[in-house]
Amino acid sequence: MKTNMLIAQSGGPTMVINQSLVGAALTARTSKAIGTVLGAKHGIQGILDRDFINLSKISQSQLKTVAQTPSSALGSVRRKPTTDDCNAIFEVLAEQNVGYFFYIGGNDSAETVHIIHEAARKAKSPLRCFHIPKTIDNDLRENDHTPGFASAARFVACAFIGDDLDSRALGGVKINIVMGRHAGFLTAASALARQEPDDGPHLIYLPERPFSIESFTTDVQATYQKYGRCVIAVSEGIADASGEAIAARFSKEVDSHGNQQLSGTGSLGDFLANEIKARTNIGRVRADTFGYLQRSFPGIASKIDQQEAYRAGEAAVKAAVNGLTSGSIAIRRQKSEPYTVSFEPVALRKVARETRHMPASFINKAGNNITKAFIRYAAPLVGPLPKTAHLL
Amino acid sequence: MKTNMLIAQSGGPTMVINQSLVGAALTARTSKAIGTVLGAKHGIQGILDRDFINLSKISQSQLKTVAQTPSSALGSVRRKPTTDDCNAIFEVLAEQNVGYFFYIGGNDSAETVHIIHEAARKAKSPLRCFHIPKTIDNDLRENDHTPGFASAARFVACAFIGDDLDSRALGGVKINIVMGRHAGFLTAASALARQEPDDGPHLIYLPERPFSIESFTTDVQATYQKYGRCVIAVSEGIADASGEAIAARFSKEVDSHGNQQLSGTGSLGDFLANEIKARTNIGRVRADTFGYLQRSFPGIASKIDQQEAYRAGEAAVKAAVNGLTSGSIAIRRQKSEPYTVSFEPVALRKVARETRHMPASFINKAGNNITKAFIRYAAPLVGPLPKTAHLL
Secondary structure, three states, X not given: OOEEEEEEEOOOOOOOHHHHHHHHHHHHHOOOOEEEEEEEXXXXXXXXXXXEEEHHHOOHHHHHXXXXXXXXXXXXXXXXXXXXXXXXXXXXXXXXXXXXXXXXXXXXXXXXXXXXXXXXXXOOOOOEEEEEEOOOOOOOOOOOOOOOHHHXXXXXXXXXXXXXXXXXXXXXXXXXXXXXXOOOHHHHHHHHHOOOOOOOOOEEEOOOOOOOHHHHHHHHHHHHHHHOEEEEEEEOOOEOOOOOEHXXXXXXXXXXXXXXXXXXXXXXXXXXXXXXHHHOOOOOEEEEEOOOXXXXXXXXXXXXXXXXXXXXXXXXXXXXXXXXXXXXEEXXXXXXXXXXXXXXXXXXXXXXXXXXXXXXXXXXXXXXXXXXXXXXXXXXHHOOOOOOOOOO | OOEEEEEEEOOOOOOOHHHHHHHXXXXXXXXXXXXXXXXXXXXXXXXXXXXXXXXXXXXXXXXXXXXXXXXXXXXXXXXXXXXXXXXXXXXHHHHOOEEEEEEEEOHHHHHHHHHHHHHHHHOOOOOEEEEEEOOOOOOOOOOOOOOOHHHHHHHXXXXXXXXXXXXXXXXXXXXXXXOOOOOOHHHHHHHHHOOOOOOOOOEEEOOOOOOOXXXXXXHHHHHHHHHOEEEEEEEOOOEOOOOOEHHHHHOOOEOOOOOEOOOOOOHHHHHHHHHHHHHOOOOOEEEEEOOOHHHHOOOOOOHHHHHHHHHHHHHHHHHHHOOOOEEEEEEEEOOOOOOOEEEEEEOHHHHOOOOOOOOHHHEOOOOOOEOHHHHHHHHHXXXXXXXXXXXX
């Protein structure tokens, strides 16, 4: 007997999270085990509010345009369900005859799926619960990389290509703040912008290494003396030796998962620029914070990322229909060349809660740059970048 | 007898300023009147320092890649020449046997060319001096629009398409700060992002209308009540009723043209976000400042902008070779359909110093949005934008 499917999106949007949504929905529509495909608006909030969209009724061509569209087409939410929420969610799922639940998101969302699945087991419900990975931070354990990362990385790399050329024209110090709370992968992707030996970013600061304003100033001055300019990639998540995020000094907002709000403000960049102005004689010091454009800019997604996000959604539905009761879909890179990946179900608890960090082999000794190993890792994901030429 | 040509770039880089450089250089290379084509590094600074690149020796294919590359390939400068500078420039130009001088830039650069040409006339020098228009601000008089504007406008429109989708997913208030010191054209271009009636930006604030934090708060609250979210485009140049730029409260830097530094910081956006947080009960309020990416992002230039920038460089060289002693090239739109333009030499003093503003017909009565007349004006310049679809 057929049961219905419910799918929702959570956390920060990405350029390809709708590929996973459409991959799952279109795969489900061909399955004999699945009846109606429902989408809940704004994640678990839409389940609690019984606020659904019938995805079975939306044309394939419309869904294909949705897949190409950045951000979360069903809407998103940042809410950690309580035990009461979970009980309420079961009632709704039972009432809607839902046998398959899919939640697209990061490690917080995997944790949410895990909580719901544990509650389902206790209630002896046959509900199948799957997490589909998504995060521009690329910080999910078990995964070689996560859908959303490569497209954001592509934006960051393109932004640094342009910004380095801009800096080459006018000189001075340029600080760019890149998203990434605990993991530096996206900030590190700025290095893909380098085409010639003196191209920026010249310095890269990651959450994985303690940040010191004194070392930072020394690094910037040395680079400026060498090149007459210094282009810098700084993760929004950089933290001091005690582990406290520098940006947290300027932020008072905390979400229900306990995450402090770091994005949506230029204060970290302005702080660093002011420190360099105060501590050096360099005349032109500017800071930009790339902000939400990194995850939402249309028309710039990585092709590989689009394909993999679609396939992750497809793989989750196949795993559920083929009999697994719960799991997350992990992307594993094959060791053989050319670049290929597989999509493998793993236990939810292996992905939930904790985050993955940049491996030490990706970071230089001084902790102010990345290694060639990172470039070899990231370049195939991001794909070919615009070719440029300069005269200086 | 042949004389040499010297060309340089000034002011803020754009995505197509190198098209004008290459258009002028390649046109000059086919002229019987022009000998060597020299590029001065970093504008008039490179002339004063005799720091040149021989553009006659660079291959056509290399120059064509340079033309596609954002930012100013010769380097740029923000420096207003003194009378002493002008005298020194003449000495260098005479010494290099330069008969043709071209300077690509905005109204400040037109002023620079004008000063140099006046000094040339007084010295009875036959030097021909031309200004080639360039500014993302689109604020040059005599021009329907300026090279660089349409590509920056394309970036801004794409950014708002993505950011509006992002805001649709998570709700709240989102403030985006767009470049434009005195003219609101680039901020207005955010409106090109709208594809459906409830698409953002919902509010647009321009330097041409006095900004009041009270009206702003009222507008934001009304929009938020209507849509559950509010996406706002704010020009970095918004000013209070006395004409003082709001951003100037947070900036102490002034360049040699007397312009206060407004970009390269997130402080205006953060100020407005904090005001909305303090004055309303809206939970999620975020601000991004698009910053230098607006003028330098590779691979996103408007095709029409690229072509017109090239043709503006070409037209300047042709005008000079055909006998005009000085001028600026103005872009004029033909009234007939489809969209076509002509390139017409005008007197330098008509373009120098003063800036052009948004005509009143482009701004709504309340001063918090643009009109359809602006869309009709800007849409052909920016070209087709990415198609999106959403489910909410």
